[in-house]
Amino acid sequence: MSELSTHSEPHAFDRAMALEPAGQNQYAAQASKDYWNMVGPYGGITAAQVAQAVLQHPQRLGELVAITVNYAGAVGERPYVIEAIPARTNRSTQHWIITLREQDAQGQWSTTTTATAMTALARDTWSDDEYAMPEVPPANAVERYTTDFRVEWLNRYSIRPLLGGYPTEWDGATSPSLTRMWVSDEPPRPLDVPALTSLCDVFFPRIWLRRAKRVPVGTVSLTVYVHASAEQLTAVGTQPVLAQAQGQGFRDGFFDQTAQIWSPQGVLLATSHQLVYYKE
Amino acid sequence: MSELSTHSEPHAFDRAMALEPAGQNQYAAQASKDYWNMVGPYGGITAAQVAQAVLQHPQRLGELVAITVNYAGAVGERPYVIEAIPARTNRSTQHWIITLREQDAQGQWSTTTTATAMTALARDTWSDDEYAMPEVPPANAVERYTTDFRVEWLNRYSIRPLLGGYPTEWDGATSPSLTRMWVSDEPPRPLDVPALTSLCDVFFPRIWLRRAKRVPVGTVSLTVYVHASAEQLTAVGTQPVLAQAQGQGFRDGFFDQTAQIWSPQGVLLATSHQLVYYKE
Numbered sequence: 001m002s003e004l005s006t007h008s009e010p011h012a013f014d015r016a017m018a019l020e021p022a023g024q025n026q027y028a029a030q031a032s033k034d035y036w037n038m039v040g041p042y043g044g045i046t047a048a049q050v051a052q053a054v055l056q057h058p059q060r061l062g063e064l065v066a067i068t069v070n071y072a073g074a075v076g077e078r079p080y081v082i083e084a085i086p087a088r089t090n091r092s093t094q095h096w097i098i099t100l101r102e103q104d105a106q107g108q109w110s111t112t113t114t115a116t117a118m119t120a121l122a123r124d125t126w127s128d129d130e131y132a133m134p135e136v137p138p139a140n141a142v143e144r145y146t147t148d149f150r151v152e153w154l155n156r157y158s159i160r161p162l163l164g165g166y167p168t169e170w171d172g173a174t175s176p177s178l179t180r181m182w183v184s185d186e187p188p189r190p191l192d193v194p195a196l197t198s199l200c201d202v203f204f205p206r207i208w209l210r211r212a213k214r215v216p217v218g219t220v221s222l223t224v225y226v227h228a229s230a231e232q233l234t235a236v237g238t239q240p241v242l243a244q245a246q247g248q249g250f251r252d253g254f255f256d257q258t259a260q261i262w263s264p265q266g267v268l269l270a271t272s273h274q275l276v277y278y279k280e
Numbered sequence: 281m282s283e284l285s286t287h288s289e290p291h292a293f294d295r296a297m298a299l300e301p302a303g304q305n306q307y308a309a310q311a312s313k314d315y316w317n318m319v320g321p322y323g324g325i326t327a328a329q330v331a332q333a334v335l336q337h338p339q340r341l342g343e344l345v346a347i348t349v350n351y352a353g354a355v356g357e358r359p360y361v362i363e364a365i366p367a368r369t370n371r372s373t374q375h376w377i378i379t380l381r382e383q384d385a386q387g388q389w390s391t392t393t394t395a396t397a398m399t400a401l402a403r404d405t406w407s408d409d410e411y412a413m414p415e416v417p418p419a420n421a422v423e424r425y426t427t428d429f430r431v432e433w434l435n436r437y438s439i440r441p442l443l444g445g446y447p448t449e450w451d452g453a454t455s456p457s458l459t460r461m462w463v464s465d466e467p468p469r470p471l472d473v474p475a476l477t478s479l480c481d482v483f484f485p486r487i488w489l490r491r492a493k494r495v496p497v498g499t500v501s502l503t504v505y506v507h508a509s510a511e512q513l514t515a516v517g518t519q520p521v522l523a524q525a526q527g528q529g530f531r532d533g534f535f536d537q538t539a540q541i542w543s544p545q546g547v548l549l550a551t552s553h554q555l556v557y558y559k560e
Binding site (some may be wrong): 065066068070072073087088090093094095096097099110111112114115116117118122123124125126127128129130131154176177210211220221223225227228229245247248249250251252253254256258261268271273275278280 | 291313345346348352354366367368370373375376377380390391392394395396398400402403404405406407408409410454456457462491500501503505508509516523526528529530531532533534536540545548551553557558560
């Protein structure tokens, strides 16, 4: 046996990112049981698969800078097809339209996810993080989060809450929905663009914190802007990142959430905005 | 001559929203000269046309709640086709994929804009604006904005700056990029979803304020979440709305901007996030 055969199992995240080329612009995929949520995969892992389909496309130009994923219908346990179409290629930017389509037991195809993305060649310019990282204790000074809310995907992250933690009393008291926490993949894994995309969805629903009431929810649209350069992601490595989210408006069945992710050195790695359905 | 023939010209915004049905899922359109920017139409008016294509589609279910528009290539003066495809229709929500395609002088088609949108049936639920409107003087107590920056679309809006106005000295001094201003269509026009979508792009580029330096810029992706109900939009009518925007991260040729729009009575009407290219 060679040395190579003794390497450990691939990380659950890498298994989830293993898309099988299946014809022009198409990839065969399946929802990861390692990242299972209550009735389907964790939204972040689906967004990461969309990012991954673009990133491993042979015609891809540049790095991922913007992605919007719309959760149109339930992703189930069946295999599905990710189609990533380069809709427009410019000299330094490229725009993508991505869909996930799944065949039901009767052979009927339906679209479960729609998305758009933009990639761009890296350029070194004047840069500035206007939204500075809040002053917080280092990750190793903060206790890991434990909760009675058990879903499989939460086992894939190490979360150390700093502010706006998971409610311990569901008493209907109104609170600011601002959450700050240190987060890393569990077990640790070097940060890359798909993992960063996934992290932008790691927060428990803002409405649960705002109302101290656990109502049914589901993200319907997630946008991620990647500010980090390849070098900045490499510099993060397996260190935890600081993740922050807050709701802005809760109205007639939908609320939105803005989010920011910083490296432990204070580099703004990504910003995100999402819209979430809630039921009364 | 009947009374009807004496009515005034349609509003420039309504002219820009007049899309011509051109086959299944397709509309013939043209960029509005009334909303012309430096080298193409104002991005907000293109986003509004995308919203309008969805809203006037015969299969549309419910009201627009989320839209992401990606500016993939220059929209010129030639006619183009907006295709709005209902990719997934659920009981109470519907997901759309929209593209703008233009034919060049050689007859070659290219995609200039990609977009996704979600519509949903209105539901009355517990609601709460966590992001409260800042305390500001009423619109009629604030002077209208005038600037040396002349583009046609700016004539279509009445802007009354409160904070973070257009720089008067381009001296390279770093400032917060937070802008607040009262804005309304000019001449006044009752607010609706396409007009609100367009308003979310009304801010001058954050980097100009942050750096006090006028570098070339262009929005590459714009996301708008509509929080307002139909009744809340009707209640605004032709009153100015409070528009706020701030940059978060400026890095390697792209910066992002979060934005909020409130009614004068303090109702959060829309939140938005956009990514903007800048050149050095």
